[in-house]
Amino acid sequence: MSTRFRLPILLALTLGLLLGSAFAQVELRMTWYDDGAEGVVMRELLDRFEAANPDVKVIMDTVPYSSGILESLPLQLAAGEGPDIARVTNLGGLSQYFLDLRPYLEDAAYWDANFGPFLDWMRPAGSDAIPGFMTQLTVTGPFVNKTLFDQAGIAVPEGGTWQEWAAVTRQVAEATGTPFAMVMDRTGHRLAGPAISQGAQFLDADGKIVVDDPGMRAMMQLMIDWHADGTMVPDVWIGSAGSYAAGNEFFVNGQVVLYMSGSWQVGQFTNLIGDAFDWVVVPNPCGPAACTGMPGGAGVVALAETEHPAEVARVMEFLAQEEQLAEFYGRSLFIPGHLGLAESGVTFATENPLTGAALTAFSQQVPLLHPIAYAMQAYPYNFVVFNAIRDRLTQVFVGELTLDQALERIQADIDEALRESGAN
Amino acid sequence: MAGTPNAFQRANALVGRATQRVYALTMNAFGLVMEPAQKLLGVRRMAYLFVLPNLLVFGIFILFPMLLNVYFAMTEGGNLFPQDRPFVGAANFERLYTCTDYGDPNTCLEDRFWRAARNTGVFVFFQVSGMVLVSLITSMVLNRKIVARGFFRSVYFYPVLLSPVVVALIWKWILQRDGVLNAILIALGLDPINFMLDGTWAMTWVILVSIWAHMGFYTLILLAGLQSIPNELYDAGAIDGTSTLQAFRHITLPLLMPTMMVVLVLSLIRAVQMFDEVFVLTGGGPGSATMLMVQYIYMTGFGTQNPRFGMAAAASVTLGAVLLVATLIQLRLGQGSERHLA
Numbered sequence: 001m002s003t004r005f006r007l008p009i010l011l012a013l014t015l016g017l018l019l020g021s022a023f024a025q026v027e028l029r030m031t032w033y034d035d036g037a038e039g040v041v042m043r044e045l046l047d048r049f050e051a052a053n054p055d056v057k058v059i060m061d062t063v064p065y066s067s068g069i070l071e072s073l074p075l076q077l078a079a080g081e082g083p084d085i086a087r088v089t090n091l092g093g094l095s096q097y098f099l100d101l102r103p104y105l106e107d108a109a110y111w112d113a114n115f116g117p118f119l120d121w122m123r124p125a126g127s128d129a130i131p132g133f134m135t136q137l138t139v140t141g142p143f144v145n146k147t148l149f150d151q152a153g154i155a156v157p158e159g160g161t162w163q164e165w166a167a168v169t170r171q172v173a174e175a176t177g178t179p180f181a182m183v184m185d186r187t188g189h190r191l192a193g194p195a196i197s198q199g200a201q202f203l204d205a206d207g208k209i210v211v212d213d214p215g216m217r218a219m220m221q222l223m224i225d226w227h228a229d230g231t232m233v234p235d236v237w238i239g240s241a242g243s244y245a246a247g248n249e250f251f252v253n254g255q256v257v258l259y260m261s262g263s264w265q266v267g268q269f270t271n272l273i274g275d276a277f278d279w280v281v282v283p284n285p286c287g288p289a290a291c292t293g294m295p296g297g298a299g300v301v302a303l304a305e306t307e308h309p310a311e312v313a314r315v316m317e318f319l320a321q322e323e324q325l326a327e328f329y330g331r332s333l334f335i336p337g338h339l340g341l342a343e344s345g346v347t348f349a350t351e352n353p354l355t356g357a358a359l360t361a362f363s364q365q366v367p368l369l370h371p372i373a374y375a376m377q378a379y380p381y382n383f384v385v386f387n388a389i390r391d392r393l394t395q396v397f398v399g400e401l402t403l404d405q406a407l408e409r410i411q412a413d414i415d416e417a418l419r420e421s422g423a424n
Numbered sequence: 425m426a427g428t429p430n431a432f433q434r435a436n437a438l439v440g441r442a443t444q445r446v447y448a449l450t451m452n453a454f455g456l457v458m459e460p461a462q463k464l465l466g467v468r469r470m471a472y473l474f475v476l477p478n479l480l481v482f483g484i485f486i487l488f489p490m491l492l493n494v495y496f497a498m499t500e501g502g503n504l505f506p507q508d509r510p511f512v513g514a515a516n517f518e519r520l521y522t523c524t525d526y527g528d529p530n531t532c533l534e535d536r537f538w539r540a541a542r543n544t545g546v547f548v549f550f551q552v553s554g555m556v557l558v559s560l561i562t563s564m565v566l567n568r569k570i571v572a573r574g575f576f577r578s579v580y581f582y583p584v585l586l587s588p589v590v591v592a593l594i595w596k597w598i599l600q601r602d603g604v605l606n607a608i609l610i611a612l613g614l615d616p617i618n619f620m621l622d623g624t625w626a627m628t629w630v631i632l633v634s635i636w637a638h639m640g641f642y643t644l645i646l647l648a649g650l651q652s653i654p655n656e657l658y659d660a661g662a663i664d665g666t667s668t669l670q671a672f673r674h675i676t677l678p679l680l681m682p683t684m685m686v687v688l689v690l691s692l693i694r695a696v697q698m699f700d701e702v703f704v705l706t707g708g709g710p711g712s713a714t715m716l717m718v719q720y721i722y723m724t725g726f727g728t729q730n731p732r733f734g735m736a737a738a739a740s741v742t743l744g745a746v747l748l749v750a751t752l753i754q755l756r757l758g759q760g761s762e763r764h765l766a
Contacts, residue, residue, distance in 0.1 A: 071727055078504040078731075090729055235601060239620050241709025242723055383729045398623060398711035400539070405530060412533075417730045421502050 026311045028058045029083040030300075031073060033065040036267030038135070038332035042319075045328060049318045056311050058085075066244050077303065084306040085315065087135055089298045091122040092380030098122060098131035099302040104313030105130065111320065114339050121378055122299055132301030133320045134337020136329070139365045140193050140262040140293035141284050143269070143358075144169075147277035148176045148257050162194055162222060162285040166231050169257040176257075182226065183233040183247035184260040186240050188386025191393075193294040194260070195219035196372045197287030202385070203375055209385055209414050212407040215289060220393055220403060227397045237390075238397050244390075251279075262296070263362040267333035270355045279354060281361035284368070292370035295377045297337050335363055381418060388413040490744075496737035502730065509734070516738035537739055539712045540720035543627070547716055548695045551631045555691045556684065559639050563646035564676075577647070581640035591637045592704035596620075599629055599705075623713030626706050630714050634701060638694065642687045649683030650676070685758035689751055696747050717743050 030046075032039055039062055046058045061083065063069060069088060076082040077097040088094055100123075102108050111119070111130045118137070123129040142165070149156045152175035157168055169181035184190050196202070199215025226232040233256055236247045251259035252272045259265075266281075273279060284293040300319065302312045318324065322340055329336045331349045336342045348359055376382050392406040392413070401409065429437070462470055492506065497516055499509035523532035529539045566577050583591065598604045599619045606616035619625045653676065661671050677684075699718040702708070708715030708723070715723075721743070725736025 070729055074729055075504070075726060075731070078502065093729055234618070234621050238710045239618075239707075241707040241711065241715065242719075242727060243707065381730075387728060387730070394709070395711045398709075398713065400711045400713075401530065409535070417732075420500050420732055420734075421730060 025055055025057045026308050028056060028085060028306070028308060028311060028315060030058055030060050031068070031083040031086040032060045032062045033069050033087060034062060035065075035264045036271065036332065038267065038328070038334065041328050041331045045319060045324050046315075049315060053314065053318075056314065058315055070244060077305070080305050082303050082305050084308065084312050085132075085300060085302055087298055087300050089296065090383050091297075091299055091301075092378065093383050094301075095122055095124055095131065095380065097303055097305070098129070099304040099306060099309055099312065100127075100129035100131065101302050101309075101313050101316055102128070102130045104310055105317055107317075114322075114341075115320075115337070116339070118297065118299070118337055121297075122301060124380070132299045132316065133325070134297045134299045136264060136297050136332070136334030137337040137342075137366075138262045138264050138296040138298070138335065139362045139369065140190055140260070140296065141362060141365055142282050143251060143259045143261060143265065144280050144282050145178075145251065145254060145257050145277055146280045148172050148178055148254070150278075151176050156280065156282065159283055159291070160285055162197070162219075162287060165258060165285045166222075166226060170231055172257045178255065178257055180233045180250065180256045181231045182258045182260065183236055183250050183256045184223075185247055185262075186237045186243075186245040186390060186394075188389035189294055189296060189382075190260055190262070191219065191223070191389060192376055192386065193284060193292050193369075193373060194222075194287065196292050196294075196370050196376075197284065197290045198222075199287065199289040200372075202372055203379065209379075209381075209411075209418075211385070211389070211410045211414065215287070217403065217407070218287070220389075220396070220406070223393060224396055224403065234397070237394050241394065242391070262293070263335050263359070264298075266355055266358045266362070269358075270333060270350055270352050279358075281358040283361070284365060290370040291368065292373050293365055294373045295366070295369050299337070333359060335359065335366075381414075381421070384414055384417045384421075385410075388417075493737050494741055496733055497741045498734070500732075500734040502733070504733070512734065516734045517742075520735065520738050520742065534735070536712060536715070536720055536724075540715050540717045543713070543715055544696060544717040546627065547631060547634075547698065547714075548692065551634050551695045551698075552688065552691050554631060554635050555639060555642060555695075556687055558635055559642035559646050559687065560680075560684075562639060562643045563650055566643065566647055567650045577644075580643050583637045584640040586637070588637065588700040589704050591633065592701045595629070595633045596705055620706055621710050623710055626710060626714050630702050630706060633705060634695070634698065637701060638691070642691060645687055645690075646680065646683055649680045653679045682758065685754065689754050689758075692750060692754065693747060696743070696750075 032042065039060065043060060046060065050057055063072070069086075070090070073082065073086060073088065074090075074094060077094065082097065101111075105111060108130060111133070115130075115133050118134045119130060122131045144156055146156055149172055152172040154168065154172055154175070157164065160168070166182060172178065173181040192200075192202070195216050198218040199213070200211075200219060201213050201215065202209060202211070204210045223232070223237075227234055227237065233247060233250050236245050236250070239245075246261070247256070247259055248261065248265055248268070250256040251261075252269065254277055263281075269279060284291050300316070302309070302316055306312050319328075320338075322338065325336065325338050326341055326346055328334070329338070329341060329346045329348075333348055333350060333355060336346050348356060350356060376385070379385070388410045392401060392410045395401040395409075396403055396406045458470075461473060465473065495506060496509070498511060498513055499506070500512045500516065501509050503509050520534050520537055522534075523529075523538065525531040526538070529535040529542065532538045562580055566573060566580070570576070586594075596603075600606075601616070601618055601620075605619070609616050617625065619629055657675050657679075658671055661675055666674065697718055698716055699722065702714055702716055703719055703722075706714045708719050717739070721736045721739045724732050724739065
């Protein structure tokens with residue numbers, strides 16, 4: 001090569017390297033799960049962010065909820081190998097791994113104003129950290145197959161106790177040849193609302209968990225009876241040992257009259273059920289103490305182990321803006337976890353009148369939720385309580401434990417887990 | 425025919441010379457290292473040098489994790505890194521073994537551990553004995569000159585090639601409420617059975633599925649053992665007037681015993697370690713009716729949102745110890761039977 005070409009080529013190479021490093025993309029990973037098709041909406045929002053911010057690329061790792069979010073993610077975080085951003089439901093239990101975005105945000109006041117009450121669910125007591133925002137606010141409550149009621153010639157009750165609902169759904173099931181009257185997701189969280197309605201207190205005056213009280217006993221006894229007499233689908237609680245299981249397939253397939261789940265199912269029911277049958281959301285059935293479900297929700301949170309906190313904050317700030325969230329909630333058919341949008345309302349992207357009615361019905365449940373339900377949602381170790389109830393109650397269903405033994409075991413499991421995690 | 429080599433022959437010769445050069449260079453390079461090493465260590469110690477790479481792999485990936493596991497068993501808490509975990513000595517083992525009545529898991533502090541232990545005992549007993557029996561019968565049938573013997577040998581081995589998860593999913597579709605088996609029962613005018621919701625049925629199917637999935641492997645081992653028995657012994661027995669049963673008892677069984685012992689040890693270890701198929705098929709349920717020991721360890725350490733690594737490690741140390749003792753006993757028994765045979 002002639003010497004007169006060497007210098008320009010070297011200069012060009014150096015300039016190329018400098019420009020290359022200047023435009024080097026930061027790659028962020030977001031662990032995600034889908035209840036319905038909300039991942040598609042999130043991806044589109046991220047595409048828009050990337051178009052406006054070519055120096056940041058966000059890769060979505062969509063994983064199954066149970067094995068990916070509930071089981072694997074905590075281990076990844078404990079090992080310091082987690083993603084930069086994640087969508088989680090165990091907001092309190094994982095809060096130790098969350099990044100406080102406050103120092104990186106341009107407008108932290110916007111977050112305090114719009115996510116304030118929910119931020120308390122995802123940060124240690126007394127902290128003012130801003131770890132993320134809610135992808136949805138959820139409310140638990142029952143879905144009812146209205147077509148089955150119509151076929152049975154029985155009007156859908158406007159209220160009633162859990163016992164009354166069990167009786168009427170049994171009547172509908174018998175009249176229509178439907179295999180089961182009721183099904184409930186296999187989780188202590190879903191059971192908690194009905195238990196509080198029966199009088200369960202969960203937390204004593206000192207803020208410690210106490211499970212064995214008349215309210216909890218009453219609800220557990222109802223569950224035992226319903227599983228014994230065939231009112232409840234046994235496959236979900238008895239046939240799914242060791243982990244969360246949803247009863248949605250039984251409802252979608254028209255095999256059950258009432259499904260105790262929550263608002264996050266609305267989107268997928270709209271798509272999966274279509275016009276196969278009419279379904280409605282009914283108010284949470286009552287007990288002697290209340291007629292409550294449980295609040296809850298999922299949040300997108302930034303994780304402290306990230307090597308790019310500033311870029312993570314930029315992504316989060318973009319996603320949390322009202323414009324983006326209005327589209328996300330509206331297209332995903334989720335109840336907004338943004339106070340401004342909750343007040344102004346979100347246009348849900350559906351022409352299905354059942355969907356709109358269901359979301360309205362769930363939204364109407366929010367002010368009716370019992371204070372204990374909110375307290376339990378904010379309790380950072382609520383998953384320990386819910387898991388212990390779920391697993392031990394299942395053992396009662398199959399005859400491995402009596403109700404008394406189960407209640408003793410639940411308390412022992414909780415005490416041991418809290419002791420080992422240093423919470424006691 | 426001699427003559428000028430063609431292009432192919434020339435290329436061939438070139439490749440041959442190049443290969444020789446590379447080989448010579450490689451050997452010389454080794455020599456550069458090995459000769460001084462041999463001078464330094466002496467001929468006898470050179471063996472250790474050759475074993476070193478394997479020893480390093482074994483040490484890093486097997487021995488070190490085992491020792492780390494023992495350390496974890498003496499710590500508690502949810503932290504993953506050993507330095508962050510409080511040392512509690514034998515507290516996890518103490519908690520694990522505290523029972524007022526070992527026959528009743530409900531009297532134990534860690535009742536799930538004892539349920540898993542009991543389930544594992546039942547599973548191992550029936551699965552291993554069933555496996556050995558079925559494999560023995562199958563191998564004896566396949567050892568005879570039957571029609572399409574090669575085809576049948578392949579068919580019995582085929583499930584071994586399947587992933588355990590695939591095996592479990594196939595059987596789940598067969599056994600579930602709306603599964604194939606219930607469809608057949610209904611078609612026959614019988615009532616469907618919820619196989620996965622009844623503890624006894626679930627355990628029965630877990631054992632049967634496991635035997636179905638793995639018998640091909642053990643059948644193959646036993647078949648090799650059968651084929652190594654000289655025909656002359658059977659011919660001599662026939663001259664002496666032995667019946668088929670006598671030939672099996674006095675010729676086949678004793679000569680097959682060393683192979684049987686291998687099958688027994690391998691199937692026992694595999695049965696005690698059973699996890700994937702059962703976990704996908706039943707999840708350990710209903711309740712904890714099919715929760716085996718490895719699933720207990722997994723669920724305690726990794727399967728929940730509040731992992732108890734210390735307790736899981738203590739249970740796995742216990743399982744390892746039990747497995748070691750069982751294997752040693754079996755090997756000793758095997759040696760005894762071989763000596764008796766000799």
